[in-house]
Amino acid sequence: MNIVVCVKYVPDAQADRTFNASDNTTDRANVDGLLSELDEYAVEEALKIVEAGEGEVTVVTVGPDQASDAIKKALQMGADKGVHVNDDAIHGSDAIATSLVLAEAIKKIGMPDLVVTGMASTDGTMGVVPTMLAERLGVPAVTFASELTVSGSGVSVRRDGDAASVTIEASVPCLVSVTDQINEPRYPSFKGIMAAKKKPVEQWTLADLGLDASQVGLANAWTAVQSFEARPPRAVGTIVKDEGDGGAKLAGFLSERKFI
Amino acid sequence: MAEVLVLVDHVDGTCRKTTSELLTIARRLGEPSAVFVGAGYDTAAPTLAAFGAEKVYRADSDALTAYLVVPQAELLAQLVERVQPAAVLIASSAEGKEVAARLAVKVGSGLITDAVDVQSDGNGGVVTTQTAFAGGYTVRATVTKGVPVIAVKPNSAPPEQVSGAAAVEAVDYTPSALAQGARIAASTPRARTGRPELTEAAIVVSGGRGTGGDFSKVEAFADSLGAAVGASRAAVDAGWYPHTSQVGQTGKQVSPQLYVACGISGAIQHRAGMQTSKTIVAINKDDEAPIFELVDFGVVGDLFAVLPAATDAVQASKG
Ligand SMILES: Cc1cc2nc3c(=O)[nH]c(=O)nc-3n(C[C@H](O)[C@H](O)[C@H](O)COP(=O)(O)OP(=O)(O)OC[C@H]3O[C@@H](n4cnc5c(N)ncnc54)[C@H](O)[C@@H]3O)c2cc1C
Ligand SMILES: Cc1cc2nc3c(=O)[nH]c(=O)nc-3n(C[C@H](O)[C@H](O)[C@H](O)COP(=O)(O)OP(=O)(O)OC[C@H]3O[C@@H](n4cnc5c(N)ncnc54)[C@H](O)[C@@H]3O)c2cc1C
Numbered sequence: 182m183n184i185v186v187c188v189k190y191v192p193d194a195q196a197d198r199t200f201n202a203s204d205n206t207t208d209r210a211n212v213d214g215l216l217s218e219l220d221e222y223a224v225e226e227a228l229k230i231v232e233a234g235e236g237e238v239t240v241v242t243v244g245p246d247q248a249s250d251a252i253k254k255a256l257q258m259g260a261d262k263g264v265h266v267n268d269d270a271i272h273g274s275d276a277i278a279t280s281l282v283l284a285e286a287i288k289k290i291g292m293p294d295l296v297v298t299g300m301a302s303t304d305g306t307m308g309v310v311p312t313m314l315a316e317r318l319g320v321p322a323v324t325f326a327s328e329l330t331v332s333g334s335g336v337s338v339r340r341d342g343d344a345a346s347v348t349i350e351a352s353v354p355c356l357v358s359v360t361d362q363i364n365e366p367r368y369p370s371f372k373g374i375m376a377a378k379k380k381p382v383e384q385w386t387l388a389d390l391g392l393d394a395s396q397v398g399l400a401n402a403w404t405a406v407q408s409f410e411a412r413p414p415r416a417v418g419t420i421v422k423d424e425g426d427g428g429a430k431l432a433g434f435l436s437e438r439k440f441i
Numbered sequence: 442m443a444e445v446l447v448l449v450d451h452v453d454g455t456c457r458k459t460t461s462e463l464l465t466i467a468r469r470l471g472e473p474s475a476v477f478v479g480a481g482y483d484t485a486a487p488t489l490a491a492f493g494a495e496k497v498y499r500a501d502s503d504a505l506t507a508y509l510v511v512p513q514a515e516l517l518a519q520l521v522e523r524v525q526p527a528a529v530l531i532a533s534s535a536e537g538k539e540v541a542a543r544l545a546v547k548v549g550s551g552l553i554t555d556a557v558d559v560q561s562d563g564n565g566g567v568v569t570t571q572t573a574f575a576g577g578y579t580v581r582a583t584v585t586k587g588v589p590v591i592a593v594k595p596n597s598a599p600p601e602q603v604s605g606a607a608a609v610e611a612v613d614y615t616p617s618a619l620a621q622g623a624r625i626a627a628s629t630p631r632a633r634t635g636r637p638e639l640t641e642a643a644i645v646v647s648g649g650r651g652t653g654g655d656f657s658k659v660e661a662f663a664d665s666l667g668a669a670v671g672a673s674r675a676a677v678d679a680g681w682y683p684h685t686s687q688v689g690q691t692g693k694q695v696s697p698q699l700y701v702a703c704g705i706s707g708a709i710q711h712r713a714g715m716q717t718s719k720t721i722v723a724i725n726k727d728d729e730a731p732i733f734e735l736v737d738f739g740v741v742g743d744l745f746a747v748l749p750a751a752t753d754a755v756q757a758s759k760g
Contacts (some may be wrong), residue, residue, distance in 0.1 A: 198577070406582050
């Protein structure tokens with residue numbers, strides 16, 4: 182089974198993430214970036230499937246120069262090859278445009294049996310690119326998989342919904358997005374790190390995908406961020422040490438604030 | 442006035458609170474039209490009328506319940522092309538966002554998710570408010586192309602009752618082959634706890650690793666306040682509480698009036714799910730736990746001592 186995994190390069194959540202004041206886009210230059218943590222689960226799941234059977238794992242990212250780090254990490258984990266779509270015109274793209282670029286890249290790679298993605302990125306956190314991608318590729322999507330089983334002609338997924346835990350079956354080709362419940366992503370081994378250096382990474386521009394700059398980027402986004410502001414820091418609260426009266430003091434606070 | 446389509450969020454006809462919130466928001470933008478998909482219409486009808494739906498588009502073929510998201514998106518796309526609404530409002534749940542994503546691509550519209558406020562811009566457009574970067578920023582955004590498709594979080598507007606005509610129109614819909622590509626093969630309903638739903642609750646009391654697996658004190662305190670119970674990922678990973686109760690980046694994002702964190706350290710991924718709560722309270726035995734940076738009120742102490750005492754005090758005050 183051939184698998185394409187979509188991996189996103191994101192600013193580190195542990196750093197002070199912010200926006201560019203000039204155009205209201207995410208600041209990706211002044212904050213260290215890395216492979217979105219939640220995409221590690223997607224890479225791991227793809228590797229497990231291929232290791233248990235056969236086929237190849239290709240990882241694809243859409244992002245600036247530094248996004249090659251995301252590909253590198255996935256290759257070190259064990260993916261076979263990478264595709265980096267990098268074009269200045271893509272800066273500031275919204276989810277709609279990102280899904281368009283990813284879809285065209287996947288078509289150029291050659292439609293795999295399975296496309297695997299993370300449940301959401303750790304920066305935009307919309308969780309909609311996978312579904313948009315499936316819509317564009319004309320395949321079913323099964324999102325938020327907490328368990329994935331592959332059989333000859335399809336996949337079976339456990340998804341833990343609010344009202345019920347459901348088993349969903351879909352035929353391949355299809356797209357599956359995975360949660361952080363599905364597996365424990367491996368750390369790259371020394372051997373993996375060395376091997377990754379020799380793995381092929383393709384560099385594609387919009388032109389390589391037959392796309393035009395007018396279809397992507399900030400100026401052509403179908404949504405626009407008008408303004409952003411840091412949330413005011415929370416007012417410093419009252420902290421008491423429990424001396425046997427902590428519960429009563431807590432109840433006192435709640436009644437003062439009219440919760441009881 | 443243009444119609445505003447609201448996808449009814451319901452379980453077998455019992456409307457979630459978001460439905461009345463979305464209908465309330467829809468009135469700011471135009472005339473609310475509810476789109477009801479699935480079984481149980483008779484149960485839902487009075488709620489839709491009571492919160493101002495002028496029209497109700499109704500589709501309840503079996504195809505709409507056996508398959509996932511795609512039928513709802515196809516049906517909405519059909520309606521969008523026909524009525525050219527001012528906007529489409531959908532609950533920003535996992536499923537709602539998927540419907541919204543497919544719909545946006547189908548009809549060529551910009552999409553905004555996780556909106557916590559939606560207002561008219563006065564010129565027929567829509568301005569939304571979202572939070573970004575684990576609640577650290579507030580962002581205002583607009584949709585600049587197509588019919589705005591907006592996924593709105595629970596608790597984004599106090600529902601206002603206004604009676605609507607709720608004129609029903611049955612919609613003909615035949616699912617495409619793609620709509621049948623993924624199907625629900627089995628379903629194990631979750632046991633009902635009798636507590637409010639996490640994302641809708643006014644008060645949430647959560648437990649973490651500090652509970653050591655004993656959630657009884659957390660639950661008792663929650664019940665004294667009529668609250669929902671949440672959990673940190675450490676508690677979920679340990680198997681102490683179901684994943685559907687997890688609060689945080691990869692769990693639920695909640696924004697209640699009051700959030701009480703018990704035995705939770707306050708990691709960034711947990712904060713991402715609760716930082717926008719109006720009032721935050723924590724009980725933790727470590728006075729240096731990062732959660733205390735967020736609190737309005739904190740108790741440094743053992744949750745097994747503090748919670749039962751607080752529960753008793755709450756019960757006593759109720760008389
Ligand atoms: C604070 C903020 C608010 C935003 N608001 C909006 C908005 O309202 N509307 C809008 O359309 N856009 C918005 N954007 C832009 C949007 O986040 C980006 O366009 C992004 O490319 C797609 O969305 P996401 O990061 O939320 O991805 P998600 O949908 O959360 O991503 C899920 C999965 O898709 C895959 N994936 C996503 N992006 C890539 C990529 N570049 N390369 C490879 N794989 C990828 C990964 O597998 C990932 O795990 C916003 C961005 C930020 C930072
Ligand atoms: C990709 C990814 C996604 C994640 N998503 C989430 C998410 O959605 N939600 C989430 O919560 N986490 C998430 N995490 C995990 C997160 O980083 C933390 O590990 C987790 O939140 C810790 O849970 P905790 O606070 O319960 O445990 P700990 O950090 O171990 O904290 C336990 C706290 O309990 C206190 N304590 C112990 N005993 C008592 C007692 N008797 N009385 C009072 N206090 C006591 C301790 O002082 C300590 O502060 C994610 C991590 C990753 C890598």
